[in-house]
Amino acid sequence: MLGAISLLSFILISNSPIDPVRSYIGADMMLVSPEQRQQIAEYWGLNESKTSQFFHWVKAVSQGDLGTSLLYRVPVTDVIAERFLASLALMAVAWGLSGLFGFILGSIAGMKQGSWLDRFIKGYCFILASTPTFWLGLVALMAFSVWLGWFPIGLGSPAGMLAEDVTLFDRLKHLVLPALTLSIVGVANVALHTRQKLVEVLNSDYVRFAKAKGEKGFSLYWRHGLRNISLPAISLQFASFGELFGGAVLAEQVFSYPGLGQAIVQAGLEGDVPLLLGIVLFSALFVFIGNLLADVFYRIIDPRIRAEGNYE
Amino acid sequence: MNNKVRKRKYSLRQRTIAKIVIALVLLLIMVVSSLLIGPDRLGVNLDLRNQSPSLDFLFGTDWLGRDMLARTLKGLVLSLGVGVLAAFASTCIALLLSLVAAWSSWTDRLVSWLIDLFLSVPHLVTLILISFTVGGGFKGVVIGLSLTHWPSLTRVLRAELLQIKQAEYIQVSKRLGKTRGWIARHHYLPHLMPQLLIGFTLLFPHAILHEAAVTFLGFGLSAEQPAIGVILSESMNYLTTGMWWLAFFPGLSLVCMVALFDLLGQSVRKMIDPYHAMK
């Protein structure tokens, strides 16, 4: 699968009209002679056939070498490693918060199905699902940073400060708004899904029977609801790494947060081919790990799969 | 013993139809009003720069004195166009691939594999990649959106086909010597129509949202076009000046439009496919 993605993204990128040499040289284009350009192209092997370029690249990648970023002039792996740490903090917070609150909201809505509270939560999620992440980010930025001045306007740390001087508190302060934005958007999906699942469970034979046994309210939820909805909810949460990544790209762009998402946007806009390819591969790996975790989680927790491996 | 039925003035269906009509009317108003906007409203008018929202300019004006309401409406209609194209293309791809999957077991495996492949990279990353290849612009966005939105619908259609393939009337048709093409045309297609219609309407809001997102990032529609994504990304430069209306109203309008389409899709589904919608 990863191989197919590599091939596809490579084909896509190598057919791009954007000239990597031009983007490498950037604004100095006029100062560089055609001969020098030719030299650079040769150095990178741009004159070789597409297939041999691809095999060179694959060989390098398999040895852990993703090439050098044209923008940052450092190995792509270094850029990804550094940026990913920042993104990871952002995504982890958003992932946890949206999962937790989404689950709680969805549970409340499901238990009170049909009530005004349910309608309210459903309506809220419905509107949130139609809200672009970046716009929400902009609004949050306007409200909390520009008007109220509670949070910095952007970036991962105060501008103009040396990396060593940045305190953990500074970093946290810069993390709050992007993480909040990402969480709020994420909540909608989780809540709606949890609600639907809970409604399904509440209509099941075993919950009807539990009601016939006199169980109701919170103890009913705790005993039968929670057990049966948390499994799919948690595995779904793991399987949503892809959306999380996409959301992070947008949030990072709005808040100028120096994460992986911002890097891919820059790489794409300015033709940094090695970095772009590297991040595409990395994001696929990220999604893959999420799906794998969801699978493993199910196998460990669900007694039906744990016992025999043949469910239903 | 007082199991009373809650009295409702209107039946569920009447309310669903009402929702569909309201959503359609609102969307229609939007399109028509954008067509009625003359070029003077969009023109640069330096005397009326940076006006906050007022009765004359409901959404305010930007740094060139352009009416934000007019720009927003134009942008919405542009998004709508992109959305229609992309959703339509995606639906076609989904239909085609699900029919291919129904052909034989190895094509089914191939299609499943393709679905997994496209779902294994975040949508937005794929969009950036495709836009990078095509070189951005209108074409890039439409191709990108078409190529990223088909997997979920294909899954639904494929499952549906797997089910009816086992149905008796298909088996009878086969035994009567009908070709696979004939069966596809006369049995599969009519059966899939409702799902296709639902899928199309529900793809719509997604496509519009993603269009706005890639445009915002700078990979989509070019800066000269009055797309919502462009408006919002420009507004970022003016954030610190406190010109909140530049970003607030266009974005809110986008939310409204997407929500309306979502409502439309859900309602259509409720009408056509009440069993699944109720679940």
Added chain:
Amino acid sequence: MRINRASHKQEEGTHFRSSRLLEVTDFALSFTTYTGGLKETTEQAIKKLDMTIDTGEIVAVVGASGSGKSLLANAILGMLPANATVSGLIKYKGKALTLQDQVQLRGTEIAMIPQSVNSLDPLMKAGKQVRTMIKGKNKKEKQREIFAAVGLDEKVERNYPFQLSGGMARRVLIAIAMVSSAELIVADEPTPGLDEQALEDSIRPIRLLADQGKGVMFITHDIGTALRLADKIVVFNDGKTIETANVKDFYGKGEALRHPYTKQLWNALPQNGFHTP
């Protein structure tokens, strides 16, 4: 094969005084549904139903599938869907039931043995499902006692429902009804499609419940099983109770039975030669 009902009847007076537990009079139930287009129509599921259950008595409600028997069970527990409208009277221990009463009585005074084995929580071990219904201490011992009574092995308590056979799952369901302190047990088709041994294993504990003085409503479509287990048979057809007969009336060619439908049911049994007029 017949359970000795006669001896049980004789003991009745010495053990407890039989009293009226449940009384259903003039009960009717209808649904409001959409039948295409925008029209709401009302569908009469139960037209007129009358029956009584005394303590220590098993009353079988016999009727074809889809005749509304299960709805009766749900109506007694107050668990009808929202689009159902009911009329008539359901009295429990001489008091007309309100929905609030029903919610109160569920699980404490009225217990249910459900039709579907899916009624067990798929993610909870069998023993635990029984134990949650036990009040007071020594839950584990009580649960094991009950398991022994219904003929379940002790290790079954650690099994999840998906690891149980159909017959075992049914007995777990019956065990759940047995551990509750309920006086009225509503069994909704607890014995569909069981083989002879499993059927025997399932109905023995139900008889046990009645012998403890509980009233049992045994809903079934199978008159054969009903005759083996019950004291009284309520025949239900076309939304109405058409006859309430004592089990001893079922003999010969059904001369003692009043209604032709009941006679038909009786004569259609295998041992009576599948006679269908």
